[in-house]
Amino acid sequence: SCSGLKTLDVTHFNTAKVTNISYMFAFCSGLSKLDTSSFDTANITDMSSMFGSCSGLKTLDVTHFNTTKVTNMRSMFSGCFKITALDLFSFDTTKVTDMDSMLPRNLQAFRLSHRTRIEHTAYKELRYTEKWFRASSIGSDFTVEIPAIGGVTALAGVTRGTSPEGIYRAPGFVSLEIDWGNGGLKSTVKIPTGSSYTLPSPAGHANPAGKVFSKLKLTTDAPYTGTPVPNGTIAFAGSDNNWTATLTAEWEALSQPIVTVSTVHTGPGKEPSVDIRTKAIGQTTGDRLHVWSQTSGKDIKAWDATHECAAGDDGTQKWMGIPASQISPAPGSRYELRATLSRIDPVTGNTITTAPDAEAGSISTGVLPYTTVTYSNDGAASGTAPSSSDAYTDTASLKAWFTLPLLNADNGLTRADGVLDGWTRTPGAVAPDHGMGDPDDRTIAVSAATTNTDTAGHTAVTLYPVWRTGLTPDLNTAAITPNLDATISMEGATPPAFRTTGTRPDILRVTNDGQDWNPVSYENGTWRATSRQPVSAGLHTITATVTAPDVWREGRPDATFTTTIIRKTPATSHEALPMTGGNPQHIALWLATALTTTLLLSTATTKLRNQNIKSDTRKQTRKRI
Structure with a gap:
């Protein structure tokens, strides 16, 4: 075995006459490179297992091999696990009859010529069996052709065919x-x-x-x-x-649009309304802004509006003059506004809508600025004060408009010595505030101030009643004057609260012992009344009754106030006596006085007539001369 060899130089080998080189380098697993470029393989017929199990080789150049006579290439590169590419372009496999397991297991690229036909048996050990492609190179820089050839079976169908030439790869x-x-x-x-x-x-x-x-x-x-x-x-x-x-x-x-109530409008005789403002960031043309009120309930129409964004929009949109009742059911009620932004996604084609989110500002809740007026029962002897009322506060003028109530006809505030004269914000004031003293024009504006307005914009105001009291005259200090006809007259200071003018002035009625006097006259702060009948000297019950219109009460009824005294009345300069009966001396004296007065008047009249006649005579004499 040559497994221990690390290097092997065969460049001087003369293989011109060699016919069989099977197993020549088999099991030389220690070799990392091998140069066979000098080999002459023209006569070789058997190359089986020539490089079998050369597991250390990473590359192997066989481009100079002449294989025209080779018939056996079984396991020629089998076991060369590190070889991933082979250039077999020079191979002529026309006479090869046995290619079983010819190619190395990890082969990923090889090159064939039109003479290099590879049978399917050569691919038995191939690891890469899924996808093979035609490629541009067996080197590291390559491209592959799509679609893939297919697996090993499809690959074999190509390489064993009539046109096997090309580069084939099983790429990563x-x-x-x-x-x-x-x-x-x-x-x-x-x-x-x-x-x-x-x-x-x-x-x-x-x-x-x-x-x-x-x-x-x-x-x-x-x-x-x-x-x-x-x-x-x-x-x-x-x-x-x-x-x-x-x-x-x-x-x-998508950016969440921010929705806020920017302004509250209100005024006398004006339906309260609000302005709503939205701000969207990053909006584009075609985006749709949807804003609505969650307010709902009987007879309440919730507000709902949309706006399609156009080129040039700065993201700010305002809705003006929306009835406040569509935003908040009543002053002091919480409102809830919601806003969404919708966009058609140009890539997916889906319509996307933001989900309202309180933290992002697309849900706005709160209470519209409003003012509460509470009515005090200060100074009233009995009865119930009007119920408190609420009205929206105008955010520009910081005013709220109210209609002052009339006192309830049955159980409204009542005072024994006077009638309601109006209302004031100052406890103990003697006169109504400006605009709060006319029952025919009861619309008032109440200003919100920092001292009575909380951080939520709620203003609390208390109105105190102003009473018109002291309507009856002081009969004790009134002067009593006897008249020649035996009647008497009284006069005194008109009470400051007593009103002698207007569409419904106060009325003072004087009686003595139940007998009505003539109507009272008023001049320069003084009232004067005369009895209709002679009044004898002595003690008499004199009563003054004042009728004052209770104009701040439902139905505007009259209220009456009475004061009564017992006073001694003086006699006239000639003691008032009845015309019949009584003392004869008194009658004679009265007749004598009357006769004397008549004679004196007659004498004076005659003397005056004579003087006028003499004057006329002198004038006529001068004229004739």
């Missing part, structure tokens, strides 16, 4: 795993090295939720050229090695 393969990154099943394809491969497209595959296709990423140590794009071509360099590669689809999440 790239095992390419394709991962679409959408949670679906992965797939694997085997690509021969030295070949081109058209990458698949994600078209027809499902997109991951909310994402559009971005790019293909090829990860491998196998050398290749080309750019990994859908339907693009890459070429793996020729190699006898096997490689692994991963083709991964990468996806880009």
Whole structure:
């Protein structure tokens, strides 16, 4: 055995007359190289097992062999495990009758001429039996022709045929795993090295939720050229090695649109409305923005709108003047707005829609700015204050508009000494605030201030009632004056709260002992009333009744307030007496006085008439002269 040989020089061998070189180098497993270029093989007929089990040889040059007379090539290269390529172009196998197990186990490339026919028995030990290709070279830099010839049987069908010439390879393969990154099943394809491969497209595959296709990423140590794009071509360099590669689809999440309530509009007699603003980043022409309100309930129409993005859009979209009732059922109620962005993936053809996400800003919840007015019962003796009310706050003016309520006719606030005069934000104020004292114009604007507005935009305001009290006059200080006709008059200061003007002024009614007086007159802050009947001197019950319109109460009824005193009334300058009955002396005195007065008036009248006659006579005399 020559297994111990490390080197062997046979370059000086003369083999011109040799006919049998079978087993010549068999089992020389220690040899790593062998030069047989000087061999003359023209007369050799048997080359069986010539290099059998030369397991150390990596390459072997037999391009100079003349095999025209060879009939036996059985196991010629069998056991040469490190030889992966053979150039048999010079071989003429026309006379070979035995090729059994001729080729080495790990052969991956060989070259044949038109005279080199290889029978299927020669491939018995071949390890690579799956795919054989025609190739451009048996060297390391090669390409292969697609499609493959096929397995060993198909290969033998070619190499034993009439046109066996060519280079044949069983190249290395790239095992390419394709991962679409959408949670679906992965797939694997085997690509021969030295070949081109058209990458698949994600078209027809499902997109991951909310994402559009971005790019293909090829990860491998196998050398290749080309750019990994859908339907693009890459070429793996020729190699006898096997490689692994991963083709991964990468996806880009659609940007979540941000939705916010930008402005709240409200005003007197105006339906509250809101402006909604959305902001999308990375939108493209044709993207569809969908915004809607989750508000729902009886008689509530939830708002829903879409916008198709066009060239030039900056990603900001506004919806103006949306009725607040479509966003929030009532002041103080929470609203919920949602926004999505949809895009047709140009690669997969699928329509992708983002899923609303609170953290991303595509779900907006909150409470629209609003103001609550609470009504105090301050100063009322009984009754119930009006219920509190809410109204949206205008974000530009920071005001909310309310209609002041009327007191309930049955159980509203009541005070024994007055009527409601309006409302104020200042406890203890003596007059209503501006705009809060006219029951015929009860629309008011309440301003939101930092002192009474919380971080959520809720303003709390308390209104206090202002009462109009002290309506009855002070009869104790009123002056009483006797009249010649035995009636009496009273006058005094008109109470400051008493109103003598307007469509429904207050009315003061005076009586004595139940008898009505003449209507009261008012002038310069003084009221004056005269009895209809003579009033004798002495103690009398005098009553003042004030009727004041309760204009801040439902139905606007009249409210009455009464004050009564007992006062001594003086006599007239001539004691008031009845015309019949009584003291005769008093009657005579009264008649004498009346007669004297009449005579004096008659004398004065006659004297005046005489003076006028004399004056007229003098005027006529001058005229005649």
